[in-house]
Amino acid sequence: MKKITIAIDGHSSCGKSTMAKDLAREIGYIYIDSGAMYRCCTLFALHQGLINPDGSIQTEELERRMSDIHVSFRLNAETGHPDTYLNNTCVEREIRTMEVSSHVSPIAALPFVRAAMTSQQQEIGREGGIVMDGRDIGTAVFPNAEMKVFVTASDEIRAQRRYDELIAKGESADFQQVLENLRERDRIDSTRAVAPLRQAEDALVLDNSHMSIPEQKQWLIDRFKERIHA
Numbered sequence: 360m361k362k363i364t365i366a367i368d369g370h371s372s373c374g375k376s377t378m379a380k381d382l383a384r385e386i387g388y389i390y391i392d393s394g395a396m397y398r399c400c401t402l403f404a405l406h407q408g409l410i411n412p413d414g415s416i417q418t419e420e421l422e423r424r425m426s427d428i429h430v431s432f433r434l435n436a437e438t439g440h441p442d443t444y445l446n447n448t449c450v451e452r453e454i455r456t457m458e459v460s461s462h463v464s465p466i467a468a469l470p471f472v473r474a475a476m477t478s479q480q481q482e483i484g485r486e487g488g489i490v491m492d493g494r495d496i497g498t499a500v501f502p503n504a505e506m507k508v509f510v511t512a513s514d515e516i517r518a519q520r521r522y523d524e525l526i527a528k529g530e531s532a533d534f535q536q537v538l539e540n541l542r543e544r545d546r547i548d549s550t551r552a553v554a555p556l557r558q559a560e561d562a563l564v565l566d567n568s569h570m571s572i573p574e575q576k577q578w579l580i581d582r583f584k585e586r587i588h589a
């Protein structure tokens with residue numbers, strides 16, 4: 360059976376990656392977390408001192424250094440999910456910190472960053488058989504994806520999920536700060552000039568505010584089955 364392309368977009372911290380990972384594992388597709396790629400660019404910029412104390416970005420220098428950023432994904436045998444590598448170092452944990460979260464959206468709004476990541480994503484997904492999640496996958500990266508899903512949930516529920524996730528990983532977190540960060544990222548992501556976050560016209564919409572992880576997984580598997588048998 361022909362393997363299709365599945366694009367899962369939506370707001371920050373709404374559980375897209377959990378759904379996307381679960382679906383990919385279930386159906387034997389490759390899962391790509393496009394947000395991890397923007398987070399790697401942000402971590403690189405932080406490590407290289409290209410983000411000033413006031414939060415402004417040294418854009419010319421970052422643009423010059425873009426070719427030094429190599430992101431890859433390798434399957435972690437223990438978790439069964441791919442880990443993110445930046446220049447051959449596993450950064451799966453480092454890219455999920457609040458520090459990275461607080462700088463990622465301005466970095467992801469830079470046109471040269473988007474151009475570089477979009478072309479890598481298109482290359483990875485060239486053969487289909489992929490589940491990719493992000494903000495612009497169904498609109499800009501794979502506008503012809505056979506299945507598109509747009510996920511959302513209320514702000515407070517999304518912040519609570521992200522807060523719980525950070526605490527479970529042993530990170531320090533403040534609920535109000537997490538809530539403000541996701542609202543601010545949604546604002547920047549939705550209003551940027553290049554490939555803003557928006558629902559593709561042909562996307563299936565899922566508000567998972569009151570769904571459990573098994574319920575949302577089942578919803579997605581059912582939609583996938585409908586799609587491939589259509």
Ligand code: CDP
Binds near residue numbers: 465468494548
């Ligand atoms: O995990 P969460 O949903 O909070 O965010 P993420 O998927 O890790 O994405 C982090 C940030 O990367 C987003 O807030 C966007 O600014 C950016 N991003 C993007 O611009 N385009 C994508 N396709 C994916 C992420």
